[in-house]
Amino acid sequence: MVDKLSGITTFLLTYFAFSITSWLFPMDRKWLESLDKPAWSPPGSVIGLAWVVIFGLISLAVALLQEKIGWRRLGWLWKGVFIANYLFNQLFIIGQSFSRNLLLSFLDTAAIAVTAFALVFVTWSYSRLASMLFLPYALWSGLATFLSYTIYRLNR
Incomplete structure (x- = not known):
């Protein structure tokens, strides 16, 4: 019971x-809607829903790792990649809200994608399931990077 509660707490x-x-x-x-976007750009509602699901998958992966491995046994490389990814992720929202700098948004999105793919690889040796739960995040972040670059180019 304690382990299940710990996993649920970690997830939340x-x-x-x-x-x-x-x-x-x-x-x-309003600002986001005013930007020129490529025809293939998903609607904002799809992007928002994708992030809701992806954050759930990230949370599930972290909870699985915590239950299977424990925080103390996760290596410094995994912890460093995860923390870097988390910080880039949070900086994107703050940057979009305050700077509206599309070049910085693209660069930050690229950093999110690189660290998300790194999470897939550094997690593999701990748990293949957790690693696969990070994969949609990496793929979506890769698409987001390409979209962010395209929006930057269209609005320069």
Whole structure:
């Protein structure tokens, strides 16, 4: 029972941690809608829903790792990649809310994608299931990077 409660707590805390800045600093929808976007750009509602699901998958992966491995046994490389990814993720929301700098948004999105792919690889030796739960995040972040670059180019 304690282990299950610990896993649920880890899931909820991770989800909250990844979501908090989007609640504190909501995107300026008017500004986002005013930007030129490629025809293949998903609607904002699809992007928002994708992140809700992805944050859930990230949280599940972290909870599985915590239950299977434990925080103390996760290596410094995994912890460093995860923390870097988390910080880049949170900086994106804050940057979009305040700077509206599309070049910085693209660069930050690229950093998110690189560290998300790194999470897939550094997690593999601990848990293949957790590693696979990070894969949609990495793939979506890769798409987001390409979209971010395209929006930057269209609005220079």
